Every structure is written in structure tokens, then in C-alpha cells.
Amino acid sequence: MTKIAAIIGGGVIGGGWAARFLLMGWDVRVFDPDPQAERKIGEVLDGARRALPMLYDTALPAEGQLSYHPTIAEAVEGAAWVQESVPERLDLKEKVFHEVVAHSSPDAVIGSSTSGYKPSELQDGLADPSRVVVTHPFNPVYLLPLVELVPSAKNPPEVIDRAKEILTGIGMYPLHVRKEIDAHIADRLLEAVWREGLWLVKDGVATTEELDDAIRYGFGLRWAQMGLFETYRIAGGEAGMAHFISQFGPALKWPWTKLMDVPELTDELVKTIADQSDAQSGSTSIRGLERRRDNNLVAMMRALRQQDQAAGALLNAHEAGLRQPLEDAVPLTSLRRVIPVDWTDYNGHMNEGRYGQIFSDAADAVMKHVGADEAYIAGGLSYFTVETKVAYLAETHAGERVRVDSRVLLGEGKKFKLFHEMKREADGEVMATCEQFMLHVSLETRRSCDPAPEVLARVEALAASHRET
């Protein structure tokens, strides 16, 4: 498959798609008649280039080529994926899809970012409706994994499978929506809260800031990791979900809501909301808020990675496919990565402890290289670090690209000694070094012991080759 994506319509959503494809190594061809399109996409791309690589503990593929094209026909040429993100008007989308279908490759998947329309509405009247699906993402597209993949009866299974494979490949989670419905799934839930929130503001019960606090200090934290139903399953306790519903179901009949009605968006209500929002966040620019949001998302998603849960489990699975085996060179380049925002401290530079983590990750990569991999560890054997000596030579900041070059100083019997240099990718400057002494252990007895023969042989061979050069 040629890794070429066509982006029809820039803006925040189209730009987010462009960024995700580019940073995952795809070439991206953009069509957008807006004379500001390059600037707008460039701004989204700046944010994505900064934040997305921080989600991963390994370097992303080399960035693809970005190009702008004057016509849809030219943009979609050779594309394996076409993503439409034009304004939410059916007539406009119809026009776009006619052109895309006419000029794109017959095996290209064509996704629509529509938040409201059903795929059958978009497919209506097309020469080939079989390749058009809804692929509805969530802002920021370059960080949030969710994409609602909504096919209709006109999409054959192989199109759905190809769509899933490509979306998963760029680090997204395609949620297969099995039944077409206006606004799909997530936006219906969002709409419900938005409606109720508007009433609470209109009735003077709460300000926008109080509503946000009610979410982010409470159920928002629960939902980020488990969602609604699993959270309630726990609330039901050992008695289970049916018990929970019998206990809390009746509240649905109580007068707890104004959802049956929609508040009229008078100028006055709009002004109230805008004023409250200014009071809440007006001291920070939209760019500043975006950066804060992205930093928070990166830090939280990395926390979930460490737990291998929810969005973090998706990232771990995706990263496993991105990692490359080490190349047999002296020194071994054992790690390439970007320093994420959650690794810095009040000095504004990387916390001491994170150097230790980088060198520990580098050692893991060397261990895998000699055959002491996950299966080996699961079998009850591993290397434990006994002593490290770290020299801090230059300050390291969030966003910097670094690599670790590792040399084997000693590899015999239980003993394995490495010397790591962490270098800035941009200029090769050595930012820190680490001498690391490891002992091979039995995870059962927690005592040192000799490695398995095949691992020992590779350790000794590696040590010999590093001694010679």
C-alpha cells in the first residue's frame, strides 16, 4: 500500500488528520480552497509535532511529505486514504464526494469527518458508494485515539477491514458503529451534557467554570479511564449491574432534568456564556489553552500507558508495532525518543530520575537484543541493575529528541556492564552518561545466577565485538 493520504478540507479537524498521517510516516496531499489553509494547517501541525511524539517511548517513523493542491482531482491522486472534513452541509459534502469518487483510486478508502450525517446519506447518488464511510474523529485528532467508523449496508466487509487497519496503523481506535444513527454515539452523549449544561447556565444555577469543575474534579476522572457503565458496575458492588439499575433507575423518573426541552439560544444567553467563559479562561489565549490541554492529555495518557489501561493500552499496542530491532553496530543505538512534558521539574529541565529511566529503557533494549526479552523474563530470568553512575552534562528540555548509544564494557557469567551516552539528535552533543552494572537473577529465588546458555553466548559475543572496536 502506498502511504499517501488526501485531506479534503483543512481547519482544526482536517489539520489534525493531516498531522496524524504525516507524523506516522504518510505523505499528505491537501485540497482546501481557503487562502488561509496553509497557515491554519501549519498551526495544527506545530501543536501535533510537539505533542504526539511525546506519547511514545520510541521515535516515530520519519515524517511524510506535505503538499497542497489546487483541485480535488489532483489531491486524491494515488491516495490510499481520502478524508473529507468540509463544513457540515450535505449539499457541499455531496459535491465533494462526487469528485473524490470520480478521481480517486478504486481501492482508496474515503472517510468523512461528519459529526451528524449517516453514511447512507453521504453515499446517496454516488457512482461508487462502497468506499465511502463515516470516520468521525475527536479534537485534538492528533492525540485522541477515538474515531467512530460508521459503515452502511453498501460497504463490503473488506472496505471496513481496510479502514480499521489503516486507522489502527496511525494510532487510532476505530469504534465500529454497527447501526447508522444521526450523530453516531459519542456526540449524542456530548449533546446530552451540553443541553443540560446550557440550562444550568441559563437558570443561573452554575457558571461555565463551576460546571467544568463539577466535571474535572469528579466524574470526568472516572470516565477518562473506564467510561460510564463500568464505573456504575463498580458502584453496584458485588450485587452487580442489575442491582445498580434497580437502585438508581427510579431517579430517572424524578424531576432532575430539563432535557425534555431545549433552551433558546437568545443573544442574552450566548452573551452570558461567553462572558462566563471569559472570566474563567480569558487570561489565557486559545493557543495557551491548547498547549495546556495537550500537555495534560499527554501526561494522563502516559499515566494510563504505565497502567496498560484504557487509552494507554492502545498506545502500548501501537508502539509495539513502531519499535525497530537494534542494528548490530558499535556502539549500539539502544534508544531514540522525544522528552515528554511530564518528565520536567520546576527548574524547567528533565528531572534527574528520568535520566535513570532513559538509561534503564536503553538497558532493556540491549537485554532484548541479547535475547533477554519478555518471554525470557516470563520464564523466570532477568537482569537486575545493581549500581549506576550518572553524569549530568547538559540540561535536557521537553520536546528534545535524544538517542542513547550503548557500549558493552563487560559481559561474562552473571555480570553485564554497560556504558550509555545520551545524545541530542540535533547536534550529537553528549547530554549525560551512565555506567550501569547489572547482575543476572532468577526471579524465583531473587538471587543471582548464570544466564541461559543462548543469552550468555550473545552477551559474550557482543562484549567481544565491543572490546575490539
Add this chain to the structure above:
Amino acid sequence: MTKIAAIIGGGVIGGGWAARFLLMGWDVRVFDPDPQAERKIGEVLDGARRALPMLYDTALPAEGQLSYHPTIAEAVEGAAWVQESVPERLDLKEKVFHEVVAHSSPDAVIGSSTSGYKPSELQDGLADPSRVVVTHPFNPVYLLPLVELVPSAKNPPEVIDRAKEILTGIGMYPLHVRKEIDAHIADRLLEAVWREGLWLVKDGVATTEELDDAIRYGFGLRWAQMGLFETYRIAGGEAGMAHFISQFGPALKWPWTKLMDVPELTDELVKTIADQSDAQSGSTSIRGLERRRDNNLVAMMRALRQQDQAAGALLNAHEAGLRQPLEDAVPLTSLRRVIPVDWTDYNGHMNEGRYGQIFSDAADAVMKHVGADEAYIAGGLSYFTVETKVAYLAETHAGERVRVDSRVLLGEGKKFKLFHEMKREADGEVMATCEQFMLHVSLETRRSCDPAPEVLARVEALAASHRET
């Protein structure tokens, strides 16, 4: 103020309150006629003892005394706070409040965990309604900071202020709900999603697992850190909130919802939901899910701490009040803490890098002790670590309580050299040591320089006293 809290009604919510008060150093007196109350509260307490201390980078106060009492009158004796968490029936709550008001101290604050009733409904007919407020928490009460504080016109400002002070003191965020309303604020938003979710399940559009995925891979992550309105403010871009509403407001009129109606909770629908929930999570026990949830919450909230945002900013503010100045002893005990779940790696023990972080935190405490504190750093001077040598002597696991004892090896001019021992609190075993060499620097020139005279004097005095003993 005597730090005594009375808990009327155990269960998950009452037990959560008991745990929070106890772990923040309050004595807790429980009344609950349920013969299983001790067991149930004990289980909640087990979870809280494990998870809550992990949110903090410093030790919590010594745990208070827990006692059980046969009558409300006995339980509320001497209490500064009384928390009611009995089942959601108004007649039962009325009976409880009459007894609590009759027997509690006239300056005790009396909070109700009710999720539905207004404070004026609870106050109705009481001899002294002025002390009764709604303080509605969120499960798990021992981790989530949100508590909706809803007073009525009958509560004088000093009661509201005292309530806020006590709740903040135990690490919660009292959201002052200024206008009484059924179900307060957060549960109205939750109800909205719950209703729409029930319809989507009933109509066969999505399973409980798909709904949870639609939340936790998408907007749940946004809401955990910013809530709804600030997220939409960003979506509106530079054009602002009014622009966002003009763009997305009309969707409210579209047929995107079934909120106008409530699905009937037939046996069939209840079974459908319970079956789907079993398929989604049935392989894990409720205790297992609770532990997973708590681990995720700890890891995410710690991530937000590092960003000093949302729930993490609340934790940072709370921790600042918990930290004690170091006692002038040799060695200096520079740190006491619990190892959190997000510090372990695939071996099941603490990652190498986190030893570095612990020793870095210990060094920070020593720096503060000699006057190189936040104000000093803000003034452009600090110590940077140049070299560390860490010996790993014993494995460290999540949940273990440790302390660091630090000795000054050298303190003259720009040079500051420390020797840290990390010890298990339980038996004093040394788990790791660190020799740390720091240089004093100017944050402006990023070069080494002498400390300010008052800091240098304290460093030299400390070095002299450590040399002598």
C-alpha cells in the same frame, strides 16, 4: 478544633468519608445499624489505605482512631463534623437529622451525602437547621476531590466557611452550589448521559462496552482535565465561545437525541444491560475493577499534579499544607513517602529512574532546609546535580513506605555533596543509597557560581555538624 468526625451510615459512601477523615488524621466515630457495617467499612478502608497515600509525595498525618458506636447520640459526641450517608429516603434522613441535631455540639457542621434532596428539604422541621448542609461526594470518596457543598438561606456564612475549611483540609474541593436544585449539578449532567446511554443500549445501537470506549478513548480524556466549556472554548478557536455556540448551537434542534423521553426499565432491558456488562467486565471481580480504577485514578491524578493542573493542582495545594519542615538531626530525614503504583515497571518493582527521583526529591528538601527554596530559585539561583552514584540493594514495591536519611559529605563554595540512604520504614532496611554531587548555579548564565551568603552559611554549618557526628 477537635479533629473528630461522626459517620452516620457506612456503605461505600460513608466508608469513603470515614477513610478520608481517618487518613488525614481525624478520629472517626461510626454509627451504622447494619451488622455488616464493620466489614464493609473495613473493605473500603483497605482500598483507601492503599491508594490515597500514593497521591502524595509526602507522608500523610498519623492515622486517626476508628470506633463504632451503638447510637447516633454516642457517635456524634464531640464531633466537629457529622456526615450522614443513609439510604436515599427523606423520612429516614429526617429521623437521623433530628437525632444528630439534638445530640451534636452546637458548632458541629452536619453534612448530608444526598445526591437528590435539596438542603431546605433536609432542614425542614429541625430545631436547628442552620448547621445542616448538603455535602455530596463522588465515589471513590477517598480519591476524587469533588464535593458539592449546597447550603440554603438558613445556613449562616460562618457555617459555610467552616464547612469549606474542613473539606479543603481533608483534601477535597468544595464546589459551592449557590442555588438549591434537585440533584445539584454533577448528577444532572451524569443523568443526561445515563439516559441517552440507556436508549442507545435499548435500541441496539451500542453495547455498554462500546459506549464506555466512546467515552474513555475520546471526550472522557478531555473532560478529566478541562471539563466541557473550556474544551469547547478551544474548539471555537480565536473567534471565541460565542462563535462556537453559533456554529454548534443549531445541532441542538436536530433529531440527535431521545432525551425527551425515558426508556422503561423493563426486565428485558435490565437483563440486556447486565449481560453486556458481564461480557465487558465479567472476567474481573468488583474488587479487581476497583483496584484497577484506583490505580488509574492515582496515575492520572499524579500526571495532573506534575502539570499542576485540574485535580493535580488541588493535590499540590493540599500537599503544601501537609509537608513538615525537616528536623535538625544527623542524619537529616529528608523524605517520607509511599511508593505509588505508577512507579513500578514490568519486573513488578520500582523502576530504576524512580530511585533517582526519590533522591532528587530528598535533595530538594535539603536545599529548602538550607534556604535554597522556591523564592531563592525564583530569584535566579539554584543547585544542579552533576553526578549521582546509586546502589540498588533491595527491591522496592508499590505501596511500601520509605524514608530517606541524608548526610552532608561536603558543603563549601559552589560544591554540595550528599549521601542518601533510602530505608524501608517498617524495618529500617537500607534499600538503596545515593552519592549526589551538586553545583550551585546561576539560572541566568546557566553557569556555576557561589551561593548567596545566607545559604552558604547554612550549608557550611550543616556540613560542619554532619562532619562532627
